[in-house]
Amino acid sequence: MVHRFTAIAALHDRDLAALDAAGRMARHVAQRREIVAEGTKLQQPLLLLDGWACRTRLLADGRRQILQFVLPGEVIGNFGTSALTTLAPVLALTPIAVCPAPAPGAGMTGLAEAYAVSRDLEERYLLRQITRLGRMNAYERMVDWLCETDERLNLSGLRDGAPMTVPLTQEIIADALGLTNVHVNRTLAALRRDKLVQVEGKTITLLDRNACRAMVRTRGF
Amino acid sequence: MVHRFTAIAALHDRDLAALDAAGRMARHVAQRREIVAEGTKLQQPLLLLDGWACRTRLLADGRRQILQFVLPGEVIGNFGTSALTTLAPVLALTPIAVCPAPAPGAGMTGLAEAYAVSRDLEERYLLRQITRLGRMNAYERMVDWLCETDERLNLSGLRDGAPMTVPLTQEIIADALGLTNVHVNRTLAALRRDKLVQVEGKTITLLDRNACRAMVRTRGF
DNA sequence: CGTTCCTTTGAACATAGTCAATAAACGTGG
DNA sequence: CCACGTTTATTGACTATGTTCAAAGGAACG
Numbered sequence: 001m002v003h004r005f006t007a008i009a010a011l012h013d014r015d016l017a018a019l020d021a022a023g024r025m026a027r028h029v030a031q032r033r034e035i036v037a038e039g040t041k042l043q044q045p046l047l048l049l050d051g052w053a054c055r056t057r058l059l060a061d062g063r064r065q066i067l068q069f070v071l072p073g074e075v076i077g078n079f080g081t082s083a084l085t086t087l088a089p090v091l092a093l094t095p096i097a098v099c100p101a102p103a104p105g106a107g108m109t110g111l112a113e114a115y116a117v118s119r120d121l122e123e124r125y126l127l128r129q130i131t132r133l134g135r136m137n138a139y140e141r142m143v144d145w146l147c148e149t150d151e152r153l154n155l156s157g158l159r160d161g162a163p164m165t166v167p168l169t170q171e172i173i174a175d176a177l178g179l180t181n182v183h184v185n186r187t188l189a190a191l192r193r194d195k196l197v198q199v200e201g202k203t204i205t206l207l208d209r210n211a212c213r214a215m216v217r218t219r220g221f
Numbered sequence: 222m223v224h225r226f227t228a229i230a231a232l233h234d235r236d237l238a239a240l241d242a243a244g245r246m247a248r249h250v251a252q253r254r255e256i257v258a259e260g261t262k263l264q265q266p267l268l269l270l271d272g273w274a275c276r277t278r279l280l281a282d283g284r285r286q287i288l289q290f291v292l293p294g295e296v297i298g299n300f301g302t303s304a305l306t307t308l309a310p311v312l313a314l315t316p317i318a319v320c321p322a323p324a325p326g327a328g329m330t331g332l333a334e335a336y337a338v339s340r341d342l343e344e345r346y347l348l349r350q351i352t353r354l355g356r357m358n359a360y361e362r363m364v365d366w367l368c369e370t371d372e373r374l375n376l377s378g379l380r381d382g383a384p385m386t387v388p389l390t391q392e393i394i395a396d397a398l399g400l401t402n403v404h405v406n407r408t409l410a411a412l413r414r415d416k417l418v419q420v421e422g423k424t425i426t427l428l429d430r431n432a433c434r435a436m437v438r439t440r441g442f
Numbered sequence: 443c444g445t446t447c448c449t450t451t452g453a454a455c456a457t458a459g460t461c462a463a464t465a466a467a468c469g470t471g472g
Numbered sequence: 473c474c475a476c477g478t479t480t481a482t483t484g485a486c487t488a489t490g491t492t493c494a495a496a497g498g499a500a501c502g
Binding site (some may be wrong): 003021038039044055057058059060062064065080081082083088089113116117119120123124126127129130131133134136158176177216217218219220 | 259260264278279280283284285286288289301302303304308309310334337338340341342345347348350351352354355356357397398399436438439440441
Binding site for chain 4 (some may be wrong): 180
């Protein structure tokens with residue numbers, strides 16, 4: 001779990017000790033259960049030790065939008081927010097383990113930096129999600145999302161280069177990409193046909209990472 | 222300008238003095254110019270004293286997504302970010318006036334609170350934008366965006382109840398809502414036909430705010 | 443080993459995009 | 473203040489992309 005934090009900030013002994021202590025307070029949440037219930041205030045940020053989660057929003061008629069995914073090693077919530085309630089419930093997409101995120105106390109500048117970077121990355125992912133939904137077609141959305149997921153899993157360590165394990169149904173991917181499950185299925189088929197990805201069960205391999213990245217490149221960023 | 226800050230936090234003398242001093246350091250930026258250039262680091266957050274701005278992202282082939290609007294009284298950027306560069310350039314949609322956002326020094330708890338709330342609101346708007354683009358059709362997107370803009374302009378004061386002045390072209394609205402300018406035009410026509418809005422030049426009146434809100438209501442939020 | 447959830451595929455349909463032409467509004471220089 | 477050029481808004485006809493509805497085949501799980 002610590003891998004992602006060491007990758008984004010220079011952690012020192014006190015930072016590592018705090019993370020280690022927090023990791024021993026793990027809480028488990030079953031698949032499909034809310035980690036942070038709708039309308040409740042998150043007392044403290046959480047670290048996602050294992051499993052995948054997401055933040056969702058529902059429209060009145062049942063349409064669902066997945067706002068963002070939370071991958072293993074990433075942070076749920078932020079220090080220093082003012083919100084009385086969370087802005088969206090956080091849902092366990094797989095069985096997950098979380099622990100309270102240790103507050104960055106005195107001498108824990110590494111932790112503080114890691115939280116700041118995490119927050120910036122989160123905003124970056126949100127902006128990318130907006131661009132994906134607003135200006136990309138289904139094919140590009142899928143490619144862009146796979147690239148992002150690839151990068152994020154790499155940042156959390158444990159799989160550099162290896163195929164990704166994506167424990168999601170096509171319906172969940174659809175709710176994240178603003179499509180229907182049927183169209184996600186067809187788009188994945190097109191990606192396979194074009195030899196861009198290989199899918200085996202819940203395992204996805206990017207066969208041509210450069211081509212994928214080139215397809216969804218933004219100007220300047 | 223101070224109106225929005227007093228609406229979201231309890232400001233005291235020192236907060237107000239700092240804001241007042243900052244307001245005298247206004248800088249002007251012409252329409253279509255970058256307030257925060259692509260790839261540059263924002264040294265300090267800015268207060269948008271007057272005019273409309275937006276954060277944009279461009280795809281390689283020229284497609285543009287407006288990530289968010291920044292309305293008069295709102296904040297550009299945040300304290301405590303770690304990013305080496307801004308995540309997206311900020312563009313002046315009208316002639317604008319900005320000033321540096323005063324850092325919340327000792328005894329300025331009101332200012333600190335106002336920045337925290339502003340940041341939360343910004344995230345709220347981003348999540349709403351994601352839901353809009355991912356799960357609403359053109360008609361709903363327009364209604365939802367008008368409702369949000371209405372609320373945000375109200376929060377900044379100066380117009381409660383009065384028609385909104387929206388100094389944007391239909392092409393800019395299109396880039397924000399993930400549509401084409403042609404379809405924005407048709408959607409606005411439909412809204413007029415349905416007596417939901419009235420458009421007179423750059424002035425838009427929500428004729429039935431309750432109906433509009435009901436149409437785009439989310440579950441729980 | 444049956445049930446349920448998930449994936450896959452087809453056919454018909456709906457929504458939004460594209461291309462093109464015209465009209466209206468705006469800005470600028472004379 | 474008017475004439476001109478440019479930008480923006482409006483409309484129509486056609487096309488493309490993605491949705492809906494439905495059914496069937498597979499995989500996962502008690």
